[in-house]
Amino acid sequence: MADDLERPGGDAEPEAPPHAAPPSIWPFAFALGIAVALIGLIISWPIAAIGGAIALVFGFLWIRDATREVRGTPSPAPPARDDEAVELEDETAARYPRSVFLEGATLGIGALIGGIVTVPALGFAVLPAFVDQAYDAVDLGPLDNFPEGEWRITKFKSVADEPEDVSRRTAYVRNNGTLDGQASFTIISNRCVHLGCPVQPQGLTAEEVTEIDAESGPVEITATEPSGFVCPCHGGAYDIEGNRTAGPPVRALDRYAYSIMDGRLVLGEPYSVGSVEGEGAEAQITAYKIADPGVHVDGLEQYFYPYVP
Ligand code: FES
Structure with missing residues (x-):
């Protein structure tokens, strides 16, 4: 049987490293929700509400995915690996928290800057519409x-x-x-x-x-x-x-x-x-x-x- 034969050099071929997580569509869906909400602010409140709901749902999913490792969400038990694979996985695990930290920090700073820029502008644009002007008889x-x-x-x-x-x-x-x-x-x-x-x-x-x-x-x-x-x-x-x-x-x-x-x-x-x-x-x-x-x-x-x- 070909699978039972030893390869030249005596060592088995190392397994490919585990695949990285596939790119998520949540950020794009979140951005779409924000765009719909902004258009809705101009056109009509129901559309703004739908956009807000889309942004909320996909923003939540995005954050949940991005922080999965930090939160220690249990994942399915990994299949048995040989020593080399385990060693490689340990190395990856040791590096991963740092990348997660950087991703979280980038997201946080981006959200902070976005908030600082958009909240006052939205406030000035939208708030006056909710402030009733007084008219006495x-x-x-x-x-x-x-x-x-x-x-x-x-x-x-x-x-x-x-x-x-x-x-x-x-x-x-x-x-x-x-x-x-x-x-x-x-x-x-x-x-x-x-x-x-x-x-x-x-x-x-x-x-x-x-x-x-x-x-x-x-x-x-x-x-x-x-x-x-x-x-x-x-x-x-x-x-x-x-x-x-x-x-x-x-x-x-x-x-x-x-x-x-x-x-x-x-x-x-x-x-x-x-x-x-x-x-x-x-x-x-x-x-x-x-x-x-x-x-x-x-x-x-x-x-x-x-x-x-
Ligand atoms: S025509 Fe411009 S304010 Fe009256």
């Missing part, structure tokens, strides 16, 4: 100050606890009369939806200013006759319902919700507007949660902005 005074069919410029303090120079706001108010027995007002914010400059009414504005001491603070009311609104910063222009007609703004002007309480006009929260069809009390408004200037609220472009919870 603002009493704009008796309805008599807003004759039907006319526009008024109103200047008021929007947040009771904030200093006046910080929370001073302007809105353009038109009394539309009534619709189905309900009072109707158009209340347009003066914040340009390009970069936030104050838009101005295009037309004559009275010099006389009416000042009233409302419960939520002083309010200034001035008559105006706009044919639209213009922005002095980059030439943005809007029609009388706030629809963009020219320049770089990306949507219609924001509006305010309102209510009538004890014969007074009370301003509610602002909201963003995609577009307005029709005019006055009959206007059909495509409304969205308030968005920052420059942010598209509808169409395909809306998916290129971080989700606002």
Whole structure:
């Protein structure tokens, strides 16, 4: 039998050293999860959550594999080897902890640097979306100050606890009369939806200013006759319902919700507007949660902005 024959030289041929562990796919799957999570932060939270879950699962598997030797995880009993193989294995075992240490140290330092770079950036990018901006109800005074069919410029303090120079706001108010027995007002914010400059009414504005001491603070009311609104910063222009007609703004002007309480006009929260069809009390408004200037609220472009919870 050929296997029983002694080889020339009398010694058996040494066995090949044990194979190194095959390369793991966990790091690639972990990186894929991080990439999906980052894309999800831009597109939608469900995708971010799926990416986060992928990164967590494969990150765990990666760490578990990388630290298997350090943790002394029992492995199946090795088959019987001859003396030379055992000697070779001992040598490998003696060296392995060092390589594991280096691998762990590299991973740890990489994770630390990655964390230092990405956590603050993510915090600044994502955190503001979770911080609710306060909007107090603002009493704009008796309805008599807003004759039907006319526009008024109103200047008021929007947040009771904030200093006046910080929370001073302007809105353009038109009394539309009534619709189905309900009072109707158009209340347009003066914040340009390009970069936030104050838009101005295009037309004559009275010099006389009416000042009233409302419960939520002083309010200034001035008559105006706009044919639209213009922005002095980059030439943005809007029609009388706030629809963009020219320049770089990306949507219609924001509006305010309102209510009538004890014969007074009370301003509610602002909201963003995609577009307005029709005019006055009959206007059909495509409304969205308030968005920052420059942010598209509808169409395909809306998916290129971080989700606002
Ligand atoms: S800020 Fe109004 S057009 Fe740029």
